[in-house]
Amino acid sequence: MASLSTTGAAISRPAYFEFLLKPSMLEEHLSQADPDPSAIDLMTQMVCNSLKRTASEQCIGNHVDVMLMQRKGHMLVVLPLRILTHLNYDVQLLLDKLPLEMCDPLLNYLLLECLGPLAAELTPASFSLDLATLLPHQVHAASVYFRYVLAAVVASRVPRPPQHRNTPLNLPGMSGEGTSEYREEREVLLAELSSKGDFAARILDSLVVGATQVMAPVSTSFSLSVPNLGAAKGSTHNFNNCIEIPLQQFKCQVHYDLGLFYFVTERYSDANHHFTQAKELFAGLPEKTDHCSVCPSKLRAYNNSCSAICGRSTPLLQRTLLDRFTHATTAVNYQGLLDVLSQDDLTHELPLYLRQKLQVDLMAAPPHTTTQGLFFQVCCHNVMRCVLEEKVWDPRFPGHLVTAGKQGALFLLQLLSSKVGQLSSKQRPLVHQFLMCINVQEGVSAVLVPSLMATAPLANLFSHLEMLDMWQGVEEENQAKLMRQAMDVNYGVELLDDANLIWELIHSHEPVALRRAVTRYVASKQQQQHGQSGNNHKDILDLHDKWEIPSPIRLTLTRIPSTLHRYLVSIFVAKAQLLLQSKSWVESCDLLDAALKACGEVADGERGEGGRLYKMLTFLKLSHNIHKWIHSLPHTDDGNSLASEAKLCLMTLNGREDVVPWISIMNWCVMCLVNARDWGSLVTILSGLQMPSSSVPLMSFLRPLLETAHILDSSPSPSTHPHLDDESFPRFWKTMVKIMDTASQHRKGQNSKPIERYSETMGMTEFLELVYILKEPTCLTLLTSCLGALYNKLLGEPSAEVHILYPHLWSSMTPSKESDIATVREALSAVVQHAIKYFPGADHVSESVAT
Numbered sequence: 120m121a122s123l124s125t126t127g128a129a130i131s132r133p134a135y136f137e138f139l140l141k142p143s144m145l146e147e148h149l150s151q152a153d154p155d156p157s158a159i160d161l162m163t164q165m166v167c168n169s170l171k172r173t174a175s176e177q178c179i180g181n182h183v184d185v186m187l188m189q190r191k192g193h194m195l196v197v198l199p200l201r202i203l204t205h206l207n208y209d210v211q212l213l214l215d216k217l218p219l220e221m222c223d224p225l226l227n228y229l230l231l232e233c234l235g236p237l238a239a240e241l242t243p244a245s246f247s248l249d250l251a252t253l254l255p256h257q258v259h260a261a262s263v264y265f266r267y268v269l270a271a272v273v274a275s276r277v278p279r280p281p282q283h284r285n286t287p288l289n290l291p292g293m294s295g296e297g298t299s300e301y302r303e304e305r306e307v308l309l310a311e312l313s314s315k316g317d318f319a320a321r322i323l324d325s326l327v328v329g330a331t332q333v334m335a336p337v338s339t340s341f342s343l344s345v346p347n348l349g350a351a352k353g354s355t356h357n358f359n360n361c362i363e364i365p366l367q368q369f370k371c372q373v374h375y376d377l378g379l380f381y382f383v384t385e386r387y388s389d390a391n392h393h394f395t396q397a398k399e400l401f402a403g404l405p406e407k408t409d410h411c412s413v414c415p416s417k418l419r420a421y422n423n424s425c426s427a428i429c430g431r432s433t434p435l436l437q438r439t440l441l442d443r444f445t446h447a448t449t450a451v452n453y454q455g456l457l458d459v460l461s462q463d464d465l466t467h468e469l470p471l472y473l474r475q476k477l478q479v480d481l482m483a484a485p486p487h488t489t490t491q492g493l494f495f496q497v498c499c500h501n502v503m504r505c506v507l508e509e510k511v512w513d514p515r516f517p518g519h520l521v522t523a524g525k526q527g528a529l530f531l532l533q534l535l536s537s538k539v540g541q542l543s544s545k546q547r548p549l550v551h552q553f554l555m556c557i558n559v560q561e562g563v564s565a566v567l568v569p570s571l572m573a574t575a576p577l578a579n580l581f582s583h584l585e586m587l588d589m590w591q592g593v594e595e596e597n598q599a600k601l602m603r604q605a606m607d608v609n610y611g612v613e614l615l616d617d618a619n620l621i622w623e624l625i626h627s628h629e630p631v632a633l634r635r636a637v638t639r640y641v642a643s644k645q646q647q648q649h650g651q652s653g654n655n656h657k658d659i660l661d662l663h664d665k666w667e668i669p670s671p672i673r674l675t676l677t678r679i680p681s682t683l684h685r686y687l688v689s690i691f692v693a694k695a696q697l698l699l700q701s702k703s704w705v706e707s708c709d710l711l712d713a714a715l716k717a718c719g720e721v722a723d724g725e726r727g728e729g730g731r732l733y734k735m736l737t738f739l740k741l742s743h744n745i746h747k748w749i750h751s752l753p754h755t756d757d758g759n760s761l762a763s764e765a766k767l768c769l770m771t772l773n774g775r776e777d778v779v780p781w782i783s784i785m786n787w788c789v790m791c792l793v794n795a796r797d798w799g800s801l802v803t804i805l806s807g808l809q810m811p812s813s814s815v816p817l818m819s820f821l822r823p824l825l826e827t828a829h830i831l832d833s834s835p836s837p838s839t840h841p842h843l844d845d846e847s848f849p850r851f852w853k854t855m856v857k858i859m860d861t862a863s864q865h866r867k868g869q870n871s872k873p874i875e876r877y878s879e880t881m882g883m884t885e886f887l888e889l890v891y892i893l894k895e896p897t898c899l900t901l902l903t904s905c906l907g908a909l910y911n912k913l914l915g916e917p918s919a920e921v922h923i924l925y926p927h928l929w930s931s932m933t934p935s936k937e938s939d940i941a942t943v944r945e946a947l948s949a950v951v952q953h954a955i956k957y958f959p960g961a962d963h964v965s966e967s968v969a970t
Contacts (some may be wrong), residue, residue, distance in 0.1 A: 132156065135164040139194050142343055149205050158206060159216045162199045166221050166228075169195035186345075193345045196228045201338045203229065207409055208259075208335065210267050214274055219308060222271075226264045232341065232353040233260035243318040250325050255334035256358045262326055262333070262373060265319035269380040272316045275309050276383040320380055327373040334361035335410070368411040371400035375413045382421060391425035398422050423468075440468045448477060453493060460500040461534075465541055467508060474501050478513075482703065495523045499531045503538070506553045507546050514626040517560035520567070528566040536576040551580045558589055624662060628694055628706055630713035637690060641683045659686045666693035669739065675732045679721060687717040688732070692739070704747040711740040738784050741768060745791045752794060752894040753957055765791040766800055786817060793821070794895050798829045816881040817889065820858070823851035828897040831925075852932045855905050858886055859946065863939035883946065890950055899954045900924060906947040908932070913940045921947075 132155055138145050145161075148154050156164075169192065203225065206212060213222050230238045234257050240248040241261060253261065336358060344355040378393035398418055404411060426439045435443060435455075440463055447456035463469045478501055481494040498519050505512035520527055535550060542550065554571065557563050568589045572578055578586070620643070623636040640659065672692060679685045691714035698707040715736050721729035741764055748761055765788035772785060792801050826847040862883035881889070893899065907923035912934045914920060 135161055135168070138165075138198060139191060142194065142198065145198060145201060146338060149202065158202050162202045162225065163217060163221055165195050165199045165202075166225050169199075170224060190345050194343055196232070197341045197343055199225055200229055200232060200336075200341050204336060204338045204340075208263050209412060210263060210270050211412060213267070214270055219271065219305060222267060223308060223312075226267050229260050230264045232356065233257055233336065233358070235351040235353045238352075241322070243315060246318070250322070251329055254358070255332045255363075256336055256340075256361050258326055258330050259333050259335050259364065259369075262323060262369070265322050266373065266376050268312050268315050268319040269323070269376050271309070271312045273379045273383050275313070316380065316384070320377055323373050323377055327370050327377075330366065330369065333364045333366060333369045334358075335364050336361050364410045365408075367400055367403060368408050371397050371404060371413060372411045374400065375418060378421060378425075382425065387425050387428045390421070391429045394418065394422040394425055440466065441470075444469055444473065456493075457496060457500070460497065460504075461537075464500060464503050464507065464538060467504065471501075471504065471508075471510070474504065495519055495527050496530060499527075499534055502553075503534060506549050507542070509549065512553075515628075517557045517563050518628075520557065521560075521562040523566075525566050525570065528570045532567075532570050532574045532577055536574050539576040539580075547580060550577075554580075555585075564589065621662060624659070624690065628698065628710070630691070630709055633690060633694070633710075634687060634713070634717075637686050638683065641686060644682070659690055666690070667696060668692045669735075672732065672735050672739070675735065679729070679732070681721060684717050684721050688714045688736070691717065692736070695739075695743070699743055699746065704743070704750075707743055708740065708747075711736065711743060715740070738768060741765070742784050742787045745787045749790065749794055749892050749894065759795070761791055762795040762797050762800070765789075766797075766804065769804055786814060789817075789821065790889075790892055793825065793893065793898065796832075796895060796897075798825075798832065801825055801829075815879055816885060819879050820854055820881050820886070820889070823847060823854050824898055824901065827851045828895070828901055831901060832897045848928055849932065851901070852905060852909075852929060855909065856935050856938060858883070859909065859939075859943050860935050860937040862886075862946070863937055863942045866939060866942055883942070886946065887949055890953055893953075894957050899950065902950045903947070903954060905929060906943060906950060909934055909938070910940065910943045910947050913938060913943060 133144065133148065135156075138148070138161070148161075149158055213225070217225070230241070234241070234253075237248060237253075237257070240246060250258075250261075336356075337360060340356055340358055340360050342355040342357060346352065346354050374393045374397035378390045378397060381387070381390035381393065397413065401411075401413055401415060401418060423439060423441070427442045435446060438446075440459060443455065443459045444463075447453055447459050450456075459469075460474070463474075474497070478494070478497050481497055484494070498513065498516055502512045502516050520531065523530075535554075539547070539550070554567070554577070558567055571581075571589070572586060581589075620636060620639055623632065624640060627633050627636060637659070668689060669692075673689075676685050676689060679688075691710045695707045695710040695714070698710065715733065718729060718733045718736055721732070741761075745761055745765065748755065768788050769785060792804070830847060857880045861880050865882070890902070893902075904923050904925050905928075907921050908926060908929035911920040911923070911926075912932075
């Protein structure tokens with residue numbers, strides 16, 4: 120019985136030809152909750168079989184056979200259109216679920232059956248139709264077809280993840296030997312649709328402006344009766360039986376589709392117009408619409424993008440916040456920035472990462488600039504935005520508040536009080552919680568509470584008892600400081616709960632406070648091991664997922680028996696690495712000094728690990744100092760001592776790849792000597808320097824660059840130098856050509872050879888990373904001259920050549936056929952912009968090169 124029921128279930132799934140024999144089954148089948156086969160499956164099978172019918176089939180047999188074949192062909196066209204009515208003519212659904220080769224004939228059928236002979240006039244080659252004469256159902260059919268044309272063009276320009284298409288048939292050419300022909304046919308179809316894109320956009324523009332009524336045919340509108348011989352297409356259909364589409368939904372959908380088409384074709388002004396129209400229409404639509412599938416979040420995103428791109432010609436105050444923010448960050452003294460941030464605190468339109476990046480840039484600014492006061496004001500705005508959005512705010516803010524003093528506290532409270540009247544009932548408790556949280560931090564009460572009590576809108580958020588407790592904290596602060604100082608003498612264990620302890624370990628960056636916290640943490644961990652009370656304590660580096668230290672240092676630390684010193688060095692190095700990323704040089708070096716001090720306390724007899732660890736920390740501090748010095752160039756001259764340390768480091772690690780702790784230390788040392796212009800040491804050291812394998816591309820580039828730079832620097836007049844025929848210049852030219860060739864091959868996707876682990880040629884990414892830390896004027900002069908000469912030779916147009924210095928150096932050189940002019944131009948622009956940034960008045964840089 121089981122087998123019989125299974126067979127019966129299998130037989131119950133109707134085939135597509137059963138609907139041809141009994142068309143009344145279609146409505147009953149599609150009205151099911153989950154029809155099998157689905158509407159998409161049936162539509163695909165019918166359209167596919169309608170395409171397979173050849174002219175010979177229609178001509179075989181007697182008159183009766185011919186009539187039967189015509190009826191079958193007509194039904195294979197009409198029944199898919201009836202199914203299409205059940206899908207509400209959803210163009211995007213068709214493109215997602217059907218192959219393009221099925222969508223195109225289906226929507227052509229719709230156009231032919233609804234417009235009849237007029238369809239032939241809706242082509243770019245023979246367009247002569249007055250669109251105002253179209254009937255309401257013909258307006259709908261034309262709009263569906265031309266919306267499909269635009270949607271296909273958009274889909275071809277913007278790749279998306281492949282959609283699941285439940286297609287039970289193998290289309291002609293989709294398998295076996297016909298795959299390449301199938302792809303060629305698809306490309307031909309896409310090319311044909313792309314050529315009709317602008318025409319389709321013009322038709323839809325006219326329809327959306329002139330349409331006064333739009334009617335969509337329903338299932339019964341399409342008749343199964345075959346037109347008589349000589350009758351027009353669609354003459355048997357009943358288009359009086361249609362449903363009216365709300366004009367607002369129709370226009371919103373068409374404006375959105377036009378906006379997408381103009382956006383991907385980079386006509387942003389037209390796109391902005393249509394997205395703005397669609398946004399205004401969408402605001403008046405009901406929550407659920409049957410004939411408009413516009414996604415509001417995508418519509419808003421596209422509209423904002425177009426507004427930002429097209430906002431250059433509009434007044435500044437009428438532009439989007441993103442455009443105003445970009446303008447303010449590039450203006451003199453950041454004019455208008457605080458107004459933009461103040462408005463965004465409540466609207467939340469700006470991406471939060473842009474505001475955080477601005478804060479990091481202001482924090483890294485030199486101390487003598489006028490941005491120090493602005494830095495704290497930006498911190499206040501960013502913290503307020505995070506508080507109101509219920510996101511994690513910067514844990515360093517209490518420290519910034521203490522540094523800013525009473526004036527900083529007053530600015531923060533005035534900013535908060537100006538927004539209190541605009542806050543919701545949910546946001547007011549968030550501000551209250553934030554102020555209570557920062558008040559418990561050391562040193563904050565003295566600067567915050569007096570101003571808070573005098574600020575009426577904010578003071579109303581607190582009860583009388585809360586105010587008394589906060590004021591009592593101000594009076595007790597001096598006494599608490601004295602107690603903590605007494606306990607810090609011998610790094611004694613302070614009895615605080617685990618939550619405060621962990622908070623101090625994660626958020627503090629002051630070496631003495633960190634040492635005290637680590638001491639308490641180790642003591643608490645030892646108490647736990649002896650069976651006393653206490654929570655489970657992890658390894659100290661597991662407390663924060665962003666704490667990372669170089670692997671050689673971590674491996675060496677595992678061999679240090681002393682838990683206290685192991686944890687001290689770990690947390691000092693981890694926090695120093697984090698501060699280095701935010702360019703907090705002073706605090707980073709202070710923590711590394713504390714790590715060296717803790718390492719010096721390790722007993723010498725502990726298997727010699729203390730000495731090895733001390734040397735690694737010295738190397739790490741050296742790389743930090745070099746990083747800081749290069750970043751401050753050319754406004755500093757403090758490079759002689761660093762160059763001496765770098766030479767000593769290179770001589771120590773030369774040829775000993777097994778003891779190099781991390782490769783970047785040697786690279787930083789070499790770049791220190793380059794930027795210090797220590798030509799004598801460079802010639803001596805680099806000639807006998809044996810770098811690790813991964814540094815081969817760097818040295819293959821640097822050696823010819825430094826040789827030619829040394830020749831150029833030592834010559835009073837390069838145009839008359841007697842050694843310009845030296846092999847150094849051709850060698851440097853070949854090196855640069857190889858780099859550009861490799862980058863061009865990767866850019867064109869022509870590099871079919873497997874990439875070696877350590878290639879001798881530097882890639883474009885590594886080349887640009889090196890350029891950004893290269894601030895030696897002679898080397899930058901050579902790079903701009905060589906790349907400019909290569910660009911001019913590839914360009915081959917004397918009238919369009921860029922101006923370079925020393926063109927005679929490269930007059931006999933020839934470019935490679937593999938070099939791509941766009942890649943060379945990109946590299947040249949990056950080098951020139953970098954040189955202009957650090958040497959704005961230098962003669963080796965020309966603004967015309969970067970344009």
